[in-house]
């Protein structure tokens with residue numbers, strides 16, 4: 566497992582797809598997803614220049630954030646959020662991608678320490694209408710966006726989704742496309758919205774084709790997760 570090579574390969578693909586689909590160079594950010602990956606692998610990614618990392622499980626994330634505190638990294642929380650976990654999330658992360666209720670947004674805003682800049686958030690949208698997935702329905706986006714606008718210590722940056730698994734590029738694109746339309750619409754109304762968080766190891770190309778600005782890649786960089 567050569568993390569440096571994998572990272573380089575993914576970044577090369579991202580730049581290639583930006584070009585292929587007419588997106589500005591470097592308009593897509595790479596979030597390296599390190600849940601259930603070892604400290605050694607994370608260190609290798611840091612040594613290769615990666616600064617932005619995503620984690621799903623709070624306890625595991627806090628240990629890693631502490632361990633790498635001297636590295637000046639940017640941590641994104643991307644996992645399901647229980648309300649009793651919001652305080653630690655608000656204290657230790659720069660971004661949260663998985664906000665799916667006003668209650669959670671409100672708690673994150675209230676609990677964000679005053680010496681830190683506003684917490685960047687994305688609303689998680691369940692575009693595939695899968696019962697098992699968290700996220701709001703597309704028709705709930707507008708009202709949650711306007712509610713979040715009144716919260717002082719969070720900054721709404723955009724939308725995030727975890728789509729159902731599809732095999733072909735066409736199927737993957739078709740599934741992501743409606744969210745891109747909603748995102749574009751939202752940007753016309755709120756000028757500081759700039760983030761469409763979609764795309765994982767298996768749908769990277771489709772996500773960039775459909776206008777993703779932040780891809781969340783785990784196994785393609787770090788290999789299979791432990792456990």
Ligand SMILES: *Cc1c(COP(=O)(O)O)cnc(C)c1O
Nearest residue numbers: 598643765766781782783784785
């Ligand atoms: C695990 C995870 C990823 C990364 O998935 P890979 O298939 O390993 O690239 C991205 N986003 C979320 C929300 C995840 O939980």
